[in-house]
Amino acid sequence: MLKKSALILGIETSCDETALALIEGEKILANITLSQAKIHEQYGGVFPMLAKREHAKNLLPIFEKILEESKLKIPNSQFLISNKVEEKVRKILERESELLEQFLEFVPTIEKPPIDAIAITEGPGLEPALWVGINFAEALATVWHIPVIPINHMEGHIVSALLCRKVPSSKFQVPNKFQITKIEFPAIALLISGGHTELVLLKNWFDYKIIGATKDDAAGEAFDKTARILGLPYPGGPQISALAESARKTESYQLKAKSYSLPRPMLKSSDLNFSFSGLKTAVLYLVKKLGALSADDKKTIAREFEDAVTEVLVVKTKKALAQFGARTLIIGGGVSANKNIRGAFEKLAADNGFKLFISTYELATDNALMIAFAGLLRLRANKTRTGKKIMARGNLKIS
Numbered sequence: 001m002l003k004k005s006a007l008i009l010g011i012e013t014s015c016d017e018t019a020l021a022l023i024e025g026e027k028i029l030a031n032i033t034l035s036q037a038k039i040h041e042q043y044g045g046v047f048p049m050l051a052k053r054e055h056a057k058n059l060l061p062i063f064e065k066i067l068e069e070s071k072l073k074i075p076n077s078q079f080l081i082s083n084k085v086e087e088k089v090r091k092i093l094e095r096e097s098e099l100l101e102q103f104l105e106f107v108p109t110i111e112k113p114p115i116d117a118i119a120i121t122e123g124p125g126l127e128p129a130l131w132v133g134i135n136f137a138e139a140l141a142t143v144w145h146i147p148v149i150p151i152n153h154m155e156g157h158i159v160s161a162l163l164c165r166k167v168p169s170s171k172f173q174v175p176n177k178f179q180i181t182k183i184e185f186p187a188i189a190l191l192i193s194g195g196h197t198e199l200v201l202l203k204n205w206f207d208y209k210i211i212g213a214t215k216d217d218a219a220g221e222a223f224d225k226t227a228r229i230l231g232l233p234y235p236g237g238p239q240i241s242a243l244a245e246s247a248r249k250t251e252s253y254q255l256k257a258k259s260y261s262l263p264r265p266m267l268k269s270s271d272l273n274f275s276f277s278g279l280k281t282a283v284l285y286l287v288k289k290l291g292a293l294s295a296d297d298k299k300t301i302a303r304e305f306e307d308a309v310t311e312v313l314v315v316k317t318k319k320a321l322a323q324f325g326a327r328t329l330i331i332g333g334g335v336s337a338n339k340n341i342r343g344a345f346e347k348l349a350a351d352n353g354f355k356l357f358i359s360t361y362e363l364a365t366d367n368a369l370m371i372a373f374a375g376l377l378r379l380r381a382n383k384t385r386t387g388k389k390i391m392a393r394g395n396l397k398i399s
Contacts, residue, residue: 011118011136014126015051015129026179055133059099067113074111081108116146123394125394152396157359178373180373186203192332199317212274213273230243240305245339262308263282283305306338314345318348331356332359
């Protein structure tokens with residue numbers, strides 16, 4: 001049985017961030033995220049096999065830095081792995097020759113750190129990228145004889161919204177300590193990212209049910225596709241938001257936006273599902289109709305698009321809260337960093353008197369800290385599912 005204040009290594013490689021974090025109970029020892037956004041910019045989106053290669057190249061150097069920051073990198077030339085263990089490692093990493101070479105050059109040269117478990121993202125995400133992180137975790141676990149805890153990426157985003165930094169009450173307390181906020185059930189989670197837009201009912205911890213999901217494009221995907229239509233660089237979400245914010249600061253844009261009215265897909269449907277493909281298509285038709293776009297046109301369209309997405313998200317989520325009698329709303333995922341969306345939900349919470357938990361800007365995007373803390377949460381509840389072979393599951397559901 002693992003101790004509840006365990007030292008947990010979190011690993012996240014579901015898309016284009018290579019991320020590792022090390023926590024000891026609720027204390028953060030190290031946390032590093034390396035984004036590949038600049039590398040994928042030329043493709044207008046994430047190229048899976050390139051993401052896989054970058055993860056394989058960067059995992060070991062980041063891991064070494066994580067150990068250095070946490071003061072757990074202790075050289076020891078006496079520590080050698082047996083031929084049998086090395087053969088197992090070679091088999092696990094046989095498709096990652098560069099990572100295998102780095103692994104065998106580094107891991108046998110240090111003392112085993114007192115890591116109790118490894119929390120790894122098993123899905124959803126890009127399967128080639130997921131496999132690199134999983135195999136790296138399995139190789140470490142094989143050498144050090146420690147368990148691996150598979151984590152659902154979307155559960156990680158829920159946990160990230162509930163992470164609250166503890167404020168030191170004296171100069172002797174450590175400032176980098178977090179706690180997972182206790183919440184009232186039932187709760188509703190809105191998970192919005194590049195690949196997901198879904199409403200999840202939390203009856204209790206680990207008792208999840210998807211009650212609404214996108215029928216086509218996710219919100220983040222729609223942001224990126226709309227940005228491409230407007231000729232904006234990848235990643236498109238922040239570009240759209242910046243233009244929309246600029247438009248809101250000028251009254252003339254607010255008047256002009258009325259002539260650029262975009263649809264609010266499925267706003268009045270009887271269910272809790274979403275659809276953003278039609279909204280993106282509406283932008284495409286509008287742009288074709290307008291012809292060459294001025295800077296003002298782009299700002300106005302960006303504002304109307306962002307307003308449309310925000311309105312749909314707010315109306316559907318409000319409906320979910322009422323339908324299930326929930327007084328707690330959790331919002332996580334990369335799109336939760338959008339200023340307009342955050343502001344709309346903060347107003348909704350203030351007007352309706354429910355508790356809102358939303359990821360900080362730092363934790364909204366993919367990171368390993370949320371995976372490590374999800375592992376800690378499962379560890380404390382004895383819901384770790386260790387000992388079974390972990391598979392990359394690109395379409396893994398949270399319920």
